[in-house]
Amino acid sequence: MKCWKREQLFAYVHRMLEPREESAVRSHLDECARCREVAEEFRELDTVLDAWQPVEPSPWFDARVRAAVAAAEQKRSASPLFGLRWARWLAPALLVVLVVLGFLWVRRSPEVSKPVAQRVAPRTIQPAPAVTAETPHQPLARTQAPSVVRPPAAGATEEDEISLYDNLPILEDYDLLANFDVLSELPRGGKKVVN
């Protein structure tokens, strides 16, 4: 005869088992004195725990709860947004509105809305000096021609916008060209190019 585990006997006593399992344990307990004793011990323990008697709340308990509720209500009603359930969404909503307004303001600002060509003065880049044997070796970046930003001429603002756009790629190309020149004059195969 196979005995049940203590945990299963505990579950039986406390009605935790499924009906079929419960029936099987009951049948086993009829035949097994040892398991019956374990089950009886769990029942006895349950009875012993009844010795811990309940207590009654103090007579002023209800009054204290009502006072606490009234105080909370008063505090809530003192709030300027009393009764507005949507008030908790007010701060995030205001933040979103401010962000949107800020974005629109930046987009509509006259300076920002101008075309790039109108906002940036045209640059004139001088060609890089050739590298010669007499020229002391300098890092590549320093051999590039310095950019000279001219202040806009008196009539610059009156220039045709289309012509500024036309000039822009040329300036960019010239930049590349200048770099190419410098690179081509760098030493090849360890030998310096001497003009």
Next chain:
Amino acid sequence: MAIDHDLELMLRVRRGDGASFDELLRRHRVPLVNYFSRLVRDRTLAEDLAQEAFLRVYQARHRYEPEAKFTTWLYRIATNLALNALRDRKTTQAPAEAGDEKAESPASGIADSRPTAEEQMILSDRERLVREAVEALPQNQRAAVVLHKYQEVDYRQIGQILGVSESAVKSLLFRAYENLRGRLAPLLKGGQI
């Protein structure tokens, strides 16, 4: 039906009916104070926590959704409060001090069946041993035993309150009762203190 009545009362409280809140208070104050009293070992603290639990119920009335039993919601609030209080307090109350609670308990003396002085001493000692045995359990086992044995909450509800599965509750209870069996061995097999 008691459960439906609690839900109904809470829904009325949500609509602003103060009398329904008083009714809920009347129905649940004794079990709730006892629940806290058995978990935190301090009668005064138990009443403070029960008051706080009722206040939270009132303050959360607009958010209340009748998805589970009202008592599941109430005991979940209560359990969180009790475990936080135990965590904050850290210090344990002296057993002698805790023993004084019984003397001031109106439930300790029932007029018609008042035990003799000797019986009272034995009963008192048994009660003290039981209380100390339950109080010595780990927090989750103690909460499970109190909910199961003294609050008569079913296993599924205990699981929802403690945030564990029903099978985990059964296992937790078995371990707790095995611990109690060891501690209360002198009272078992007809033993008397």
